[in-house]
Amino acid sequence: MNPRTVVILGSTGSVGTQALELIARNRDRFRVHAISAGGDNVGLLARQALEFEVEVVAVARATVAQDLQLAFYAEAQRRGYAQGEFRIPKILTGPDASSELAAMPCDVVLNGITGSLGLRPTLAALDAGNTLALANKESLVIGGPLVTRRVKPGQIVPVDSEHSAIAQCLRGGSGDEVRKLLLTASGGPFLGRARSELAEVTVEQALEHPNFAMGPVVTINSATLVNKGLELIEAHLLFGLPMDRIDVVVHPQQAVHSMVEFYDGSTLAQVGLPTMTVPIALGLGWPDRIPDASPPWNWAEASTWQFLPLDDEAFPSVQLAREAGARGGTAPAVFNAANEVCVQAFRDGRLPFLAIVDTVARVVTDHDVPSYEELSIDDVLAADAWARSRARELTAGGNDNGQETTQA
Template sequence: MNPRSVVILGSTGSIGTQALELIGRNRDRFHVVALSAGGDNVALLAEQALEFGVQVVAVAKATVAQDLQLAFYAEAQRKGYAQGEFRIPKILTGPDAAGELAAMPCDVVLNGVNGSVGLHATLSALEAGNTLALANKESLVIGGPIVTRLAKPGQIVPVDSEHSAIAQCLRGGSPDEVRKLLLTASGGPFLGRPRSELENVTVEQALDHPNFAMGPVVTINSATLVNKGLELIEAHLLFGIPMDRIDVVIHRQQAIHSMVEFVDGSTMAQIGVPTMTVPIALALGWPDRIPDATRPWDFAEASTWTFQPVDDAEFPSVQLAREAGARGGTAPAVFNAANEVCVQAFRDGRLPFVAIVDTVARVVTDHDVPSYEELSVDDVLAADAWARTRAREITGVRESQQA
């Protein structure tokens, strides 16, 4: 069996590095042909490229192209290569470079880019006919019907642990047998704490996730439960289940990654240790499983699992996302864009933690969703830009400060 050719977008981030670790242990199954990154860590990107012998690398920041080239030489020297013993990969630069890689002939594109900037790459991969292992939930949330119209059946394989769990559970029944999807959430670091105690939350406290090791934006989104709101919209789009048949439940231990309730009253759950390795492995190898991707849950060890409903007063972001998803059109794009601005403002110390969702709610309320005969990419990008500007106005952040 020939190894699957893989393009990894966002290779220096949390998803990308974990994917490469997995591939490094399964080189008979996978072959990495291209990598992309934002450009903040060219040393790591060069190390990854030489380790896996990739043909092409891409960086979003065109200004770091020379730094990347120097990093290649430094890494080659560190590995002990003599001059001429290695070939520098082709370097692509600019905001559309990841999209170019996504369109390369390959078996799987792993989109691990963070934020709405991943939309172009998602569309490029689908247009090229490549299987899309999707960790960049924002591109599906904001693109909505643009993405789903373009995708062939089975072309998108989810990488989010919750949606991977649902995809696995759905193997146990036909679509017309599904009554409800149940997304599980840890509740983040502030579960059970009243709003009055969260006024002075620090970035470090918000990044202290109880179970998963993730990138900073996703971790903060988990603390506000915005991430779960995005996942709710994503589940609706991925699986074609109406929003009112998708619930979110707090499961602190995150042993169960999500569940599917069937019409006969039975519920199927996917269980595993809290790690992204299994969803990544399954997405890259879909529909086949990769043996020993991670250790199984040890049922010989005593443990207690708890479940509770989401308190909308404590976590208003889930209901806000549900309303944005129900409105459709550009409302999900506005929800996501406003949140990205507010999270960055919080990380920069310009916005209190409790004001993140409050500000997002104001922006979503201010947005008048036009009637679209057919939503276009230009419509989404215009709404995204409007939401960012409006969020900056509310938070008192000038464009130059946010850049």
Template sequence: MAPVNPRSVVILGSTGSIGTTALELIGRNRDRFRVLALSAGGDNVGLLAEQALEFGVEVVAVAKATVAQDLQLAFYAEAQRKGYAQGEFRIPKIVTGPDASSELAAMPCDVVLNGINGSVGLHATLAALDAGNTLALANKESLVIGGPIVTRLAKPGQIIPVDSEHSAIAQCLRGGSADEVGRLVLTASGGPFLGRSRSELANVTVEQALNHPNFAMGPVVTINSATLVNKGLELIEAHLLFGIPMDRIDVVIHRQQAIHSMVEFSDGATIAQVGVPTMTVPIALALGWPDRIPDASPPWSWTEASTWTFQPVDDAEFPSVGLAREAGSRGGTAPAVFNAANEVCVQAFRDGRLPFTGIVDTVARVVTEHDVPSYVELSVDDVLAADAWARDRARQITGVQETQQA
């Protein structure tokens, strides 16, 4: 039965894959959810204006202050396209600048969905938690780099994971108590290059790296999936979310991605969450937690023949998982350095300045060079300083490579 009062939702990163999927879901369940505000980077003001008018939001935020006028014009164009006469629609309040999403995250609401891409989502995560809002977290980077800063601030049950793997684990954990958990098992598709040797990966193109076998995602996440850096980030995230030591979290290649992840219990039983490869169920569950949203996604078809395969991660082919495990075990600012260096290297690869194998090679070099200080209590300033250092160092390294290749 649908709730009498719809849950109020703020969506950060509304024009990305997570945000658009969430709005499609909400559009089919308007009796359950009400969208209060939307934020985006500002690269697609037309879509943002369309979303805002479709859902009648109160506030819209863009990180790029320079596009405020373009957004306002996009509102008028969208209203005209919808056939609204002058005075029949209200333009939402427009907030701009790097802190705009954080301002929206602190609005009084039931759920904040943080679908921002990259480490820039940290401040919005902290703002949502500090305001006491339930945080549906798709921005894994903010938890990875924020680590204990985020977990200290979050109340029990305040963070609901949106990543399909962590959503799966959260669902499986309903089947036992915390002290009965033996291991967590994260599944990975292996990306588009599973089975290729390192030498075969040296010359892959950006287009090839963006050809994910199962999911349609943004370019950064898709390339991270091709290097398996994404799985490394998820490994650290699982450790932080569920409080399980790094050495009790495994990664296994499961090409079909029917099983989104598993929990092994102390008696030898393993519970797995199965579903079609889509983000709709994790998003729906995070928005409605702990309740499920009926018909969020078609179920797995058990009447059709299928074969599931599992294999260990080849560390020679995908050294990123082991590197992430090392960074997560070191703790402190090491995960922030891992993430920041990777973001720079992914952009360098997309720009044609770095070969595909150079992404993780460069990240490994930056992580190795970083000396993690001993912190009494890790602060946001500590994390941001390490993030900035890692970006500068990665740019220096990729710049040297660019000069050598010229």
């Protein structure tokens, strides 16, 4: 069996590094053709490129191209290579570099880019006919029909643990037997707190996720449960169920990654340790499973699982996402873009924790969703830019101690 050729977008991030660790243990199954990153960590990018003998490396920031080339030579020297014993990969630079990689002939593109920057690479991979292992939920959320118009059956394999779990559960029944999808949420670091108890939350507290080590944006999104709101919209688009047949249930132990309820009253759940390795492995190898991608759940050890209703008063983000998803058009793009700006304002001390979602709600309310005959990427990007501008206006009045000076 020939190894599957893989392109990894966002290789220096959490999903990308875990994917490469998995591939390192399964070199007979996978060959890394190309990798990309933003350019903040050229040393790690160079190490990955030489370790996996990739042919092409892309960086979004063209200004770091020379630094990357120097990092290649430094890494080669560290490994003891003599001149001529290693080949410098081809370097692509600029904002479209990841899209160029996504369109290259390969077996699977893993999109691990964070945020709306992942949209163009997602579209490029689909247009090229490549299988897309999608960890970048934002590109599907904001792209909506842009993505669903292009995708062929089975072309997208979800890498989010919740959607991977649903995809696995759906193997146990046909689509017309499904009553509802149940997304599980850890509840984040503030599970059980009332809204009044969240007013003084600090950035450090919001970054303390109970189970996963993730990037700061995703971790704060998990604290506000915006992440679960994005996943709700993503599930609607991936699996074709209406929003009112997708629910969120809080499950702090994160043993059950999500569930599918069928019309006969049965529910199938996917269980595993709270790790991304199984969804990543399935994304790369679908429909095949990779042996020992993760240790199994220890059924010999006593454990207690909880399932709790979502507190919409303390965490209104899921309901807000549900409303944005139901409005459709550019509303999900506005929801996502405003949140990215508000999360940064919170990290900068210009916005208190509760005002993140409150401000996003105000931006979404202010947005008038036009009627589109056919949504275009220009429509999406214009709405994204408008939402960021509006959110910056609303967050510009904060001060350094994180207290609001304007009503959001």
